[in-house]
Amino acid sequence: MGKRYKIVFEKKACIGAAACAAVAPEYWEMQEDGKAHLIGSSTDEDGREILVIDEEHLGEKLKAALDENVEAAQVCPVQVIHVYDEESGKKLV
Secondary structure (H helix, E strand, C coil): CCCEEEEEECHHHCCCCCHHHHHCCCCEEECCCCCEEECCCEECCCCCEEEEEEHHHHHHHHHHHHHHHHHHHHHCCCCCEEEEECCCCCECC
């Protein structure tokens, strides 16, 4: 199956700074409500947007995708983007 990472975005707490969209436009976009959106994500019962990126679908692009989303999480001024290693459950950011 390969490596898998889960990106969790707490959309309700987003303040619309757009830093995520600036550093990772392939994964993040701003919406009409002024909040960010994690492209390709699904929404859970708590309103969080969740996207799993994995080696099976991204192949060699996985590291770049991971790096971009880690950077998006790091530049978020309200720290509402989280990245987890799916195998270990360890929170990377």
